[in-house]
Amino acid sequence: MFAVIAVTSASTVGVVKTNDEYEVLFDVPYDDSFCAWAEFEDTLTEVGWGKVAVVGNDDDASIAHYCSGIAEAALTHTRISQYFSVYYNNYLEEYGGTFPKEIEKWLTKSMEWTRSMADRYQANDAFWNSIYNMLSRFDGLVEGYNRFRDEQDAEFTELQFVVLQSAGDMLDLSFVVSKHYPELRKKVMSDAWRDTHHHCTGLIFMEKDYENVYVAHDSWHLYNTMNRMLKDYTINSKNKYAATTRWTISSNAGLLLSMDDFWIMNSGLVVTETTVNTFNTTLYDMYCTPDSVLSWLRVSAVNLIAKDGASWAKYFNTANSFTYNNQYMVIDTNKFVRGKKPEQGFLVSTEQVPGYFHVLDRTEELCQKRWVPGINTPFDEEIFNASGYLAKVQETQCGYWSYYECCRYLIMDRDVIKKIHSYDDFKTFMRYNDWQTDPLSNNDAAQSISSRYDLRPDSCIHQGTMTMCPNALGGIDAKATNMDLAKKLVFDAISSPQYETQPAWEFGTGRFKNVRYDGLPKVWKFPWIRYGPTDH
Numbered sequence: 320m321f322a323v324i325a326v327t328s329a330s331t332v333g334v335v336k337t338n339d340e341y342e343v344l345f346d347v348p349y350d351d352s353f354c355a356w357a358e359f360e361d362t363l364t365e366v367g368w369g370k371v372a373v374v375g376n377d378d379d380a381s382i383a384h385y386c387s388g389i390a391e392a393a394l395t396h397t398r399i400s401q402y403f404s405v406y407y408n409n410y411l412e413e414y415g416g417t418f419p420k421e422i423e424k425w426l427t428k429s430m431e432w433t434r435s436m437a438d439r440y441q442a443n444d445a446f447w448n449s450i451y452n453m454l455s456r457f458d459g460l461v462e463g464y465n466r467f468r469d470e471q472d473a474e475f476t477e478l479q480f481v482v483l484q485s486a487g488d489m490l491d492l493s494f495v496v497s498k499h500y501p502e503l504r505k506k507v508m509s510d511a512w513r514d515t516h517h518h519c520t521g522l523i524f525m526e527k528d529y530e531n532v533y534v535a536h537d538s539w540h541l542y543n544t545m546n547r548m549l550k551d552y553t554i555n556s557k558n559k560y561a562a563t564t565r566w567t568i569s570s571n572a573g574l575l576l577s578m579d580d581f582w583i584m585n586s587g588l589v590v591t592e593t594t595v596n597t598f599n600t601t602l603y604d605m606y607c608t609p610d611s612v613l614s615w616l617r618v619s620a621v622n623l624i625a626k627d628g629a630s631w632a633k634y635f636n637t638a639n640s641f642t643y644n645n646q647y648m649v650i651d652t653n654k655f656v657r658g659k660k661p662e663q664g665f666l667v668s669t670e671q672v673p674g675y676f677h678v679l680d681r682t683e684e685l686c687q688k689r690w691v692p693g694i695n696t697p698f699d700e701e702i703f704n705a706s707g708y709l710a711k712v713q714e715t716q717c718g719y720w721s722y723y724e725c726c727r728y729l730i731m732d733r734d735v736i737k738k739i740h741s742y743d744d745f746k747t748f749m750r751y752n753d754w755q756t757d758p759l760s761n762n763d764a765a766q767s768i769s770s771r772y773d774l775r776p777d778s779c780i781h782q783g784t785m786t787m788c789p790n791a792l793g794g795i796d797a798k799a800t801n802m803d804l805a806k807k808l809v810f811d812a813i814s815s816p817q818y819e820t821q822p823a824w825e826f827g828t829g830r831f832k833n834v835r836y837d838g839l840p841k842v843w844k845f846p847w848i849r850y851g852p853t854d855h
Contacts, residue, residue, distance in 0.1 A: 331358045332393045334386040336377070341386065343393050343467070349855035351376055351555075355386030356855065359394035363546065363838075367796075367814030367845030369398060369572070372551040374855060380448075380558035381455040387552070388459020388575070393467040395548070399573035400472035401838035402546035403483050408835055409541060410482075410489070414503065418482075421496035422489070426481050428609035429640065433616065436638070445560040446637050449620035450612060452558070456575055457484065457616075464573075480573075484615045487578050487643035490516055490594065491673075495603045495642070508600070510715065514787045519579065519593040520727060520768050520794070521693025523648060524735065524745055525685050529660055532685075533745045534650055535799040536591045536693075537769050538569070538579040542791045542824055543836045545843070546572045547814050549850045554623075562586040562626045567808045567851060569798050576619045580647070581798045583808050584622055587653035588631065589800065592645040593693035595672065596720075598707025602673035607641050614643035627651050628667025632678040641673035644706075646693055648681075655802050660686055670699045672706040690735045696722045717783025719766075726766035729759045742801055746847065749797040752817045763787070769794030769817040773824065773831060791831040793817070793824075809851030815843040 333353035335342045341354070349356045354377050360370040373391050375383030392399065410418060434454060441451035461480050468474075475483075482489070497504035506512055520537040553565045563584040568577035582590040597603065612620075617635060625631035628649040635647070647669045654665040665682040668691075677699045685691050697703040703722065711720045718724030730751070739745050752767040754760040754774070760767050761782060764774035775789035793816050800810035816824040823844040826836040 330360065330394075331356065332390050334390050336382065336386060341389055343389065343463075345393075349374065353386075354382060355390040357387070357390035357394055358855070361398070363398075364840045366848050367545070367547065367840075367843065368812060368848070368850075369395070369548040370850070371395060371548050372853065372855065374553040374555065376555045378557045380452045380554060380556035380561065383554050383556045384452045384456035385459040387554070388456040388461075389463035389466075392460045392463030392573075395572055396464050396468045396472055398546055398548070398838065399464055400468065402544070402572040403475060403479070404473050405543050405546070405835055405837050406483065406486065407479065409543070419496055419500060419503070421499045422492050423478060425492060425496060425609045426485060426613075427478060429611060429613055430481055432610045433612050433638075445624045446620065446634050448558070448560050449624045450616060452623070453575070453616055453620045460573070460575060483573055484575060485613055487594075488613045488615060488640065491597065491603070491607070491642040491644060494597065494600055495607050498604070510785045511788065513596055514785070515772065515790050515792055517594050517596055517695040519693065519695065520749070521591050521593045521648060522731070522735070522749065523650065523666065523685060523691045524739055525689045527689075529658055529686070531657065531742070531801050531803070532650070532655060532661075533742055533799060533801045534589050534591060534648075534805070535745060535749045535797060536579055536581045537749055537794045537797045539770055539793060540795050542773070542793070542795065542816060542826070542843075543834050543839065544571065545795050545814060545839055547796065548572055549812060551808075551852050560624050563588075563623045565808065565852065566622065567810065569796065569812060576615050578615070579796075579798070580618065580645075581810070582622055583800060583805050583810060585808060586626060587651055587806070588622070588625060588627070589650040589652060589805050590618075590622060590631070590647060591693070592647040593695050594643070594645050595670065595695060595697050595702075595706065596708070597644055597672045598711045599672075599705065602705070603641075606673035611640035612638040613640050614645075625649075627653070628664050628680070629678075632667060632669045635669060636671075636676045639671070639676060641671065644672050646670045646697060648691070648693060650805075652802055652805050657802070666691065668698070670697050670702045672697075672702055675702055675705050677702055690731065692728060692731050694722070694725060694727045696720060696725060698722060715783045715785050717785065719782055719785060726760055726763070727768060730757070730768060733759065742799070746797065746799045746811060749799060750813070750817055750819055752794075753820055764821070765793065769797065771817055771821055773816075774821065777830070789830070791834045804851075807851060809849065811847050811849050813845060813847045815845045818844050
């Protein structure tokens, strides 16, 4: 259970469609006659990331996507098994040993409704057409995994694959169904649960005189979910709605999306997000319904058809499930010219909690201030108040849930302009954690740019009325790009909890020695690497 398991020796596959049959050929060079071709480099133990490239080819985009799903799973099935076995076990531990039936029912109904709507409207509607295509990709992934998994790989149902894709949605679905489970409701309403279920740091930074813009994201998660992959996806089809035909993302084994999120598309858009909480849980009962499209599917589909920030926001709010409630940042590189002030629409932000969806053009703010953060707290005042943040700040008697008084905002406000003078400085800042000496971190290793919850003391951290305890969780990576790199779909990435000024994370030792880590390296101290598209 704790060993690094070798993956399939095959590094490439080609999928051939003949009538309604799909033949998979292993260890073949690229040929555009394949309805999909994929290449997998299992470099997780070398650089902290695996690397996957998938090219789908068919006039019908749904077939190109379906073949792409088959190809990816055929190569990465062992990593998928490792990742989801650990992830599902994490759920079982969180839910007291049994996966909630009400969540299964909700997900099942949502997928049934979504499929019926996509079938009905995909021919003449851009949104539903893209949903239809992503469902085809999902179906291909399930088919490919079940056809090619090895004997030692776990067996998963289609619904469990939905759970895997819906990891972000699950953060809110736990609240949605908790009315049926008193013990779960008590757990998810606690400050301790919320403290470990808000994820990520984001930052957008502008150089002086509009010379460049940098975009970065740190994903925070449980350390045993670091079965990470960098992915390069291409779809060659005659889809009239497609704005994106190639995109690069940071992701995980078996995920068709970047749950981080960190997406770069050849439409010119860069998309990233940080999660927000909904303390006012009555909103879930009022606005969440399974007759909607889950966030994982919606964001994947929207990124393929949106041409700018405004259309991205419009599409993303269609059939909104109000699960995985986030603050998204959409950067339109088409509106950037070096040395010129970006025009409106360059930086569009969306924020949502159940029943509320606001779109903000933050281009002028970026030009004036030179930085815009993502810190797991709504910037929009109405969203902030409606979601219950204001009441939570007052209740907890501290700045932990504040926007302007939380540790990360204060650290950024002090350091961003003063310390970032180059793209390398920017990447270094996204790894910042000096909690032992930085007074703005409140003596808490979890309250920095790249968090380390595992370094909290056994006696926990006490702030206002909150008690926050250690966990095998924190910032697990950083991704960064700039306007020059993004236009080539290139970004820099590092996969490891912060080790530059803190002890490197090691599985199997210390107070978290029993954490399950199927297929993962024991010690995490990997370097930055550069990732982008390659010729096939």
